[in-house]
Amino acid sequence: MTTPANLKYTKLHEWVKEEVDGSVTVGITHHAQEMLGDLVFVEAPTVGRQVKQGEECAVVESVKAAADVYAPLSGEVLAVNPELAGAPEMINADAYAAWIFKLKPNSPAEFGGLLDAAAYQTIADAEQH
Amino acid sequence: MTALKTTPLNAIHREMSARMVDFGGWDMPLHYGSQLEEHHMVRRDSGMFDVAHMSVVDLHGANTRDFLRTLLANDVAKLKMPGRALYSCMLNEAGGVIDDLIVYFIAENHFRLVINAGTTDKDLAWLRRHAPKFGMVVQHRIDLGILAVQGPQARVKVLALLSPDLSQAAAVLKPFNAAWSGEYFVGRTGYTGEDGFELILPAGELESIWKQLFAASVRPCGLGARDTLRLEAGMNLYGQDMDESTTPLETGLIWTVALDASRDFFGKSALLNAVPARHAVGLVLRDKGVMRGHQMVTTAHGDGEITSGGFGPTLEHSIALARVPLAVAPGDQVSVEVRGKNLRAQVVKPPFVRSGEVLVNIQ
Numbered sequence: 001m002t003t004p005a006n007l008k009y010t011k012l013h014e015w016v017k018e019e020v021d022g023s024v025t026v027g028i029t030h031h032a033q034e035m036l037g038d039l040v041f042v043e044a045p046t047v048g049r050q051v052k053q054g055e056e057c058a059v060v061e062s063v064k065a066a067a068d069v070y071a072p073l074s075g076e077v078l079a080v081n082p083e084l085a086g087a088p089e090m091i092n093a094d095a096y097a098a099w100i101f102k103l104k105p106n107s108p109a110e111f112g113g114l115l116d117a118a119a120y121q122t123i124a125d126a127e128q129h
Numbered sequence: 130m131t132a133l134k135t136t137p138l139n140a141i142h143r144e145m146s147a148r149m150v151d152f153g154g155w156d157m158p159l160h161y162g163s164q165l166e167e168h169h170m171v172r173r174d175s176g177m178f179d180v181a182h183m184s185v186v187d188l189h190g191a192n193t194r195d196f197l198r199t200l201l202a203n204d205v206a207k208l209k210m211p212g213r214a215l216y217s218c219m220l221n222e223a224g225g226v227i228d229d230l231i232v233y234f235i236a237e238n239h240f241r242l243v244i245n246a247g248t249t250d251k252d253l254a255w256l257r258r259h260a261p262k263f264g265m266v267v268q269h270r271i272d273l274g275i276l277a278v279q280g281p282q283a284r285v286k287v288l289a290l291l292s293p294d295l296s297q298a299a300a301v302l303k304p305f306n307a308a309w310s311g312e313y314f315v316g317r318t319g320y321t322g323e324d325g326f327e328l329i330l331p332a333g334e335l336e337s338i339w340k341q342l343f344a345a346s347v348r349p350c351g352l353g354a355r356d357t358l359r360l361e362a363g364m365n366l367y368g369q370d371m372d373e374s375t376t377p378l379e380t381g382l383i384w385t386v387a388l389d390a391s392r393d394f395f396g397k398s399a400l401l402n403a404v405p406a407r408h409a410v411g412l413v414l415r416d417k418g419v420m421r422g423h424q425m426v427t428t429a430h431g432d433g434e435i436t437s438g439g440f441g442p443t444l445e446h447s448i449a450l451a452r453v454p455l456a457v458a459p460g461d462q463v464s465v466e467v468r469g470k471n472l473r474a475q476v477v478k479p480p481f482v483r484s485g486e487v488l489v490n491i492q
Contacts, residue, residue: 040165061440063357064159089165
């Protein structure tokens with residue numbers, strides 16, 4: 001699967017989509033779900049929580065392991081994907097459609113520090129050994 | 130870095146787009162796309178596992194039975210007819226588990242062991258250390274490979290591929306019995322809680338049999354599904370649920386230890402003198418989350434530890450095997466520290482699943 005060019009990324013395998021209203025939508029990348037294997041549980045953050053960039057914010061658990069999802073930007077959690085609680089496998093099916101949470105970013109400057117698709121792809125490829 | 134060891138099926142795993150992992154120095158398939166689907170196929174139909182990393186050891190000599198009665202905690206005197214198999218631990222003097230294995234009675238001067246991959250070197254050293262006294266020949270059969278075919282449809286699909294004479298003999302095998310023809314060996318055993326066979330074949334024949342089974346819609350399954358299946362079946366994994374620091378009494382294997390007075394065996398006196406403080410139980414998680422190995426269990430009788438934990442795909446709940454104080458019993462509520470949170474779990478008696486059926490209350 002190609003890494004969508006319209007998204008931004010972190011080196012810890014989150015994708016970030018900038019919405020027209022200034023909020024951002026966050027999920028984990030295709031590469032991340034592939035490394036984890038079948039997902040069986042998603043623990044989303046509490047709506048209203050203030051998170052700092054890089055802070056552990058959600059947990060995705062697969063048949064194999066648990067992985068933290070980190071806040072790609074500082075801000076307030078606006079919403080969590082209600083469908084994932086009953087169907088975590090949606091992330092395996094389409095990692096870029098199955099968003100985990102939405103944030104209202106505090107600092108637009110942080111957004112500029114995220115990776116573009118090509119830079120993220122380089123990191124993912126290096127891990128594929 | 131040393132190169133990973135490979136089984137004769139390595140090329141075909143890669144051809145089938147398996148996700149390969151380093152499993153104790155072996156390059157093995159974790160899954161071929163979806164571990165969950167592979168798990169469900171074994172419960173509902175049939176799946177096959179490359180377990181050629183495990184070792185076959187043939188023991189030859191007139192005193193083979195005496196040798197094994199001295200080395201194994203279970204008693205091969207129970208094996209009265211050729212073809213019968215027995216699950217046993219092999220213990221050190223302190224009663225610690227060197228390995229768990231299956232022993233097959235082939236002839237009075239020939240028994241066969243199937244032992245774990247990661248323990249092969251030390252097992253062989255232990256067997257060979259004690260072999261001379263019994264005049265034994267210990268033969269590591271690296272020329273053979275093991276394939277597990279498991280699930281309610283597994284036996285039918287295997288039987289169709291065997292030679293007529295072997296197929297006929299294998300068709301009437303009871304659980305924990307084996308039949309063979311030349312170097313084709315079929316045991317009605319497994320590590321999934323489902324019916325099925327484990328095939329021991331010349332290494333060069335594995336790929337052809339794998340392809341024929343695949344053509345018969347037997348699903349290739351990786352070590353991931355093997356682990357969730359055995360966990361649901363309540364079966365121990367060596368190195369995780371037990372090792373040389375645990376005795377069979379602490380890990381739910383007391384039923385495999387024959388402590389009667391008729392014989393002595395390595396570890397017996399240690400077991401007779403030991404008063405185990407802990408025992409193995411099953412846990413079903415009541416809260417949302419997934420239990421994992423090494424997490425701490427808090428009970429009304431003291432602390433314990435998860436030895437194997439994960440998500441049980443058939444139960445759709447997280448389950449675990451745990452070592453807890455002796456007073457903890459099925460029905461008790463305990464708490465498990467999962468990623469900094471204390472989650473509620475219920476103590477149950479394994480297995481969780483057998484022959485496709487859920488045996489524990491998960492509500």
